Amino acid sequence: MTLDARWGADGGPQSDKTETVASRILVVEDDERVRASVRLALEDEGYEVIETATAEEALAAFERRALPHLVLIDLMLPGMDGFECCRAIRRVSTVPIIIVTARTDTHDVVAGLEAGADDYVTKPFVAKELGARIRALLRRARAVPGQPTQAINVGDLELEPEAGVVRRGGQEIHLTRTEFLLLCELASNPGRVLSREQLLERVWGYDYFGDNRLVDVHIRRLRTKVEPDPTNPNHVLTVRGLGYKLQAG
């Protein structure tokens, strides 16, 4: 399986506003006419648009790492429906998702948001409002996939999220997928304590329900690979009662 979409998602310090590159928006919508009009509206707002007619195609796009900055999903899709699509994307990515649909029932709104969507807009929508909501969401998420992430250095550790490579003292070391995601999450917030819940949500997916201790075990295995002396870690530190953090500096 390809690497997690978010490996490229957390960029370094952002220069907001000045978007040198147009944000790329994936539109998942089966009705060709609607799709065309949405494309026009979005391109008018200055976005780059990619389209798929089905949820399956959308997921395939994620598989081959054609990562959008934001996803618009129609609820009524042939095959896998919008809710399913949303959940499936959430399993591999934290990309901002807006559900666009004709169904105005509150129950659907709630279901959509619970499925992992960030916003829910009902048709017929006004282009300007959709544009504003997209801007608001991008502003909040600051998602800049595809943009090469700078390498993160912590002590003698050196990791390249984009390439999926970790080195210690110049020597490349092998981490499993989960270990790598875990390390990336910690490294994205150096010095900051992350709770088990936060790590579970970000590494395993927001809808994961299971043992908290799972985190401990992976932390331990990560330590055996990353720490010179796993018993006295000086990178991956435990903060009792709170969680874990990566030693800053």
Next chain:
Amino acid sequence: MTLDARWGADGGPQSDKTETVASRILVVEDDERVRASVRLALEDEGYEVIETATAEEALAAFERRALPHLVLIDLMLPGMDGFECCRAIRRVSTVPIIIVTARTDTHDVVAGLEAGADDYVTKPFVAKELGARIRALLRRARAVPGQPTQAINVGDLELEPEAGVVRRGGQEIHLTRTEFLLLCELASNPGRVLSREQLLERVWGYDYFGDNRLVDVHIRRLRTKVEPDPTNPNHVLTVRGLGYKLQAG
């Protein structure tokens, strides 16, 4: 329960999987009846609610660093209106903001989002939908890594509640969970005296029954770590007969 969601997860009696905890939501709304109903709805969803009737009061709350995790703003306010309030908050904070109003005009939606709001919900709203949108937004806000966290400075003390970090004179110091919560509570109300009862309620939980002296002991432990000279504290001060306060600036 007062502070961050993260703390509650491990502390309580094996409560995992439950959607953890009380985020603090600030409701800015002048109509008392609406405010009461919103409070009820939110508390039903398990949030802690603080209220202000005007934008000015809301900003004052930010001034004294009573920081909420999310803000609900009504558009029609006496004095400074909702848009203004939103912009003013954005100047000092990246806290998630939802604008709640009766005005459904698209133009208002766009203006609200452009003013820095994350979402815009029109009255009459369904409680369940509002709840879902709040959850979605909190989820998104938490998921954004690398965000500079809001810091509270008191003298040479510097604490970042979200990051779980405390520094004195730039030097990071280790506090236990309870000590940290206690300090956060005091720091959220600098210069203000907090009684033992208040501290017990906010740090240990409203349903805690035990010795008041418990607070004393933890204050002492906190002092040994936070004060240069624990015998003559100049941060954490005792107010005889009343409680404790954190020396302001």
Next chain:
DNA sequence: CCGTGCCGTGACAGTCTCGTGAAGACTTGG
């Protein structure tokens, strides 16, 4: 000046958290 009550201090046992090893479930590739 003294007594009362409030607060600081040190110690201690119970509780909770975390690290650890191991075993079973699951996934992937051949």
Next chain:
DNA sequence: CCAAGTCTTCACGAGACTGTCACGGCACGG
């Protein structure tokens, strides 16, 4: 289908943290 690698769960023990207590000092009012 098997085999290797990986993920998840579980139980146990050491250690950290918490809550309680007793004692003594100090401020305040009489």
